[in-house]
Amino acid sequence: MTAAFPTPAADESQRLLSPEELEAALRDIGARRYHNLHPFHRLLHDGKLNKDQVRAWALNRYYYQAMIPVKDAAVLARMTEASLRRVWRQRIVDHDGDHPGDGGIERWLKLAEGVGFARDYVLSTQGILSATRFSVDAYVHFVSERSLLEAIASSLTEMFSPTIISERVAGMLKNYDFITKDTLAYFDKRLTQAPRDADFALDYVKRHATTPALQRQAMAALTFKCNVLWTQLDALYFAYVAPGMIPPDAWTPGTGLVAEAPAVVQAAGTGRIEAGHVPRLPRGVRMRFDETRQKHVLLAPERTFDLDDNAVAVLSLVDGQRSVADIAVLLGQTYAADPKVIEADILVMLNDLATKRVLER
Numbered sequence: 498m499t500a501a502f503p504t505p506a507a508d509e510s511q512r513l514l515s516p517e518e519l520e521a522a523l524r525d526i527g528a529r530r531y532h533n534l535h536p537f538h539r540l541l542h543d544g545k546l547n548k549d550q551v552r553a554w555a556l557n558r559y560y561y562q563a564m565i566p567v568k569d570a571a572v573l574a575r576m577t578e579a580s581l582r583r584v585w586r587q588r589i590v591d592h593d594g595d596h597p598g599d600g601g602i603e604r605w606l607k608l609a610e611g612v613g614f615a616r617d618y619v620l621s622t623q624g625i626l627s628a629t630r631f632s633v634d635a636y637v638h639f640v641s642e643r644s645l646l647e648a649i650a651s652s653l654t655e656m657f658s659p660t661i662i663s664e665r666v667a668g669m670l671k672n673y674d675f676i677t678k679d680t681l682a683y684f685d686k687r688l689t690q691a692p693r694d695a696d697f698a699l700d701y702v703k704r705h706a707t708t709p710a711l712q713r714q715a716m717a718a719l720t721f722k723c724n725v726l727w728t729q730l731d732a733l734y735f736a737y738v739a740p741g742m743i744p745p746d747a748w749t750p751g752t753g754l755v756a757e758a759p760a761v762v763q764a765a766g767t768g769r770i771e772a773g774h775v776p777r778l779p780r781g782v783r784m785r786f787d788e789t790r791q792k793h794v795l796l797a798p799e800r801t802f803d804l805d806d807n808a809v810a811v812l813s814l815v816d817g818q819r820s821v822a823d824i825a826v827l828l829g830q831t832y833a834a835d836p837k838v839i840e841a842d843i844l845v846m847l848n849d850l851a852t853k854r855v856l857e858r
């Protein structure tokens with residue numbers, strides 16, 4: 498197969514590099530081609546992107562994260578030595594975790610949720626740019642089809658990742674008010690995992706690339722991988738920065754997000770309800786007796802909530818005039834109970850309804 502990226506010349510007369518020279522040549526590839534140099538990363542780290550552009554990055558990169566263990570399982574499958582597999586399998590554990598809720602993929606989901614995405618939307622991978630998918634899938638195919646040496650060499654971009662991670666975390670925390678340390682927790686572990694993985698891979702490549710042809714293959718594999726990372730950022734830049742051409746079916750700002758609940762509640766004037774507040778039903782919400790089900794319900798646009806007897810007693814007194822304290826006094830008289838105890842109970846109930854946006858003050 499002819500490849501669309503640099504491949505070793507068939508010429509075996511190339512000089513054999515010493516292991517140190519080979520390492521220097523590999524580092525030189527990173528210095529010229531690693532994705533820290535991409536304009537999209539420069540914008541991301543310098544705080545020059547808007548929230549939706551950061552979201553596009555988080556969403557698309559989820560696909561890379563999700564496929565890394567698939568890639569590593571393909572590499573593992575090519576290893577005939579148990580000693581190698583024992584080391585490599587740690588990469589899969591790092592990403593998948595040992596338990597549900599654990600591992601790098603889960604931490605990336607937290608990052609995506611931290612910038613506003615609904616978890617299920619991210620998991621669906623709907624909305625990922627085709628170019629992201631093509632690049633990432635090409636990486637998985639590469640390690641399945643090429644030699645083990647090339648497969649391992651292609652992971653060597655990780656030699657360069659600690660620097661970019663430190664720069665990214667510091668830059669994003671400083672420049673974006675919607676980014677917190679918790680959101681970026683994914684990167685904490687990478688700072689130790691990446692050098693450990695890269696050291697092992699580099700040592701393997703230096704020991705096994707024992708002919709000029711093999712050395713060139715290793716270099717070409719690293720170049721290919723730099724291109725896998727670079728093209729993902731090209732695609733993001735094209736779709737979400739300039740010219741801003743979002744392909745059909747790719748994520749568009751405003752979709753796949755969790756409703757920003759506190760903002761909505763505040764905007765509707767429904768912040769936390771306290772004893773002195775006068776609660777009322779928002780426009781479009783009313784209490785009704787459902788004859789078929791013989792039950793009181795709260796009807797809201799496109800939603801219905803069943804009400805228990807206590808809720809009906811309270812809501813019957815919600816008239817837009819009485820405060821919560823007034824309602825508690827009336828109920829105290831009706832049920833011969835301490836109004837303060839009633840007040841505490843009904844505040845919990847009223848605030849629950851306010852969170853569901855069927856009550857306001």
Ligand SMILES: O=C(O)c1cc(C(=O)O)c2c(n1)C(=O)C(=O)c1cc(C(=O)O)[nH]c1-2
Nearest residue numbers: 565651652653654655657658661662687726
């Ligand atoms: O944040 C980054 O810039 C960055 C870069 C790379 C890389 O250089 O391939 C990886 C990661 N992160 C990463 O988180 C990760 O799990 C990872 C696995 C691999 C790989 O090739 O096996 N690279 C990377």
